[in-house]
Amino acid sequence: MDIAVAVVLLVLVAFVIIVLVRSVRIIPQARAGVVERLGKYQRTLNPGLTILIPFVDRLLPLLDLREQVVSFPPQPVITEDNLVVSIDTVVYFQVTDARAATYEIANYIQAVEQLTTTTLRNVVGGLNLEEALTSRDQINGQLRGVLDEATGRWGIRVSRVELKAIDPPHSIQDSMEKQMRAERDRRAAILTAEGTKQSAILTAEGQRQSSILKAEGDAQAAILRADGEAQAIQKVFEAIHQGNPDQKLLAYQYLQTLPKLAEGSSNKLWIIPSEVGEALKGIGGALGGLSPEPPAGAPAAGGAPTTSAVPAATSSTGTAAGAAEH
Numbered sequence: 001m002d003i004a005v006a007v008v009l010l011v012l013v014a015f016v017i018i019v020l021v022r023s024v025r026i027i028p029q030a031r032a033g034v035v036e037r038l039g040k041y042q043r044t045l046n047p048g049l050t051i052l053i054p055f056v057d058r059l060l061p062l063l064d065l066r067e068q069v070v071s072f073p074p075q076p077v078i079t080e081d082n083l084v085v086s087i088d089t090v091v092y093f094q095v096t097d098a099r100a101a102t103y104e105i106a107n108y109i110q111a112v113e114q115l116t117t118t119t120l121r122n123v124v125g126g127l128n129l130e131e132a133l134t135s136r137d138q139i140n141g142q143l144r145g146v147l148d149e150a151t152g153r154w155g156i157r158v159s160r161v162e163l164k165a166i167d168p169p170h171s172i173q174d175s176m177e178k179q180m181r182a183e184r185d186r187r188a189a190i191l192t193a194e195g196t197k198q199s200a201i202l203t204a205e206g207q208r209q210s211s212i213l214k215a216e217g218d219a220q221a222a223i224l225r226a227d228g229e230a231q232a233i234q235k236v237f238e239a240i241h242q243g244n245p246d247q248k249l250l251a252y253q254y255l256q257t258l259p260k261l262a263e264g265s266s267n268k269l270w271i272i273p274s275e276v277g278e279a280l281k282g283i284g285g286a287l288g289g290l291s292p293e294p295p296a297g298a299p300a301a302g303g304a305p306t307t308s309a310v311p312a313a314t315s316s317t318g319t320a321a322g323a324a325e326h
Helices: 002-023 098-103 108-124 129-134 136-154 170-243 247-262 275-288 306-325
Strands: 024-027 031-037 040-045 048-051 057-059 068-078 084-095 156-167
Touching (some): 129 136
């Protein structure tokens, strides 16, 4: 009898424990649970402690309300120019309605994947390869708009869609690489030509500026030389007038100037001016102590006739002329 009572008590204790376990549930943060009562939707449980009716209420698997990231395998997509490209997509979504995500769709992750694939083929099918490679933002925006609209009734909000990779065929990749190399070579040639052109322009400009500056320098130098020569001539002229030179000094300077006329290898013949005789006569008189020539017919000093000085001057003149011819 005691054994039977003990067994009954154990059964009752086990039953109470089971009832408590099935009645008391704790929902974690960022989770949601759907409760069915006798097989029918009853309510959605929020985070916290909740009490269920044992054997009447049934709690379905909890749903994660956090934003989820799902990366789908590469999908072959045909572009407008009939090229097959492989595209990887990443979808960011979040469950906003646990009841709709439970009863409106059987597997919302698989549904999002298939919807992403079909929408991606529709969007990329209207673009050529170059547009598909350079219009990722446009494709992402269109995919997000279509997915968000379609998954709204499933209790899911698609926040973002990204194209992780777009891989064209290997033959197309080789052609694109060749095209890029050719484009880079063309740009390099253009830049080199532009650099050569600019260098030539700058060199010509520098030469022009140098020529202008040199010409200006020569002009300034010529002006300064002319000013210096003019000042020197003015000084000499003033000095001569201040010294009041006589006829003898002027004749001597005149004779010193004559040899300069014969300088240079190209001078073969030069003519002595007629004033040379008068200059020699003045010099001879100055060096020989001769007095000025008396009037015609007058006797010279010492009783000698005065006509002998003229032949001497003439002879001297002839000698100078002969020396000049040589």
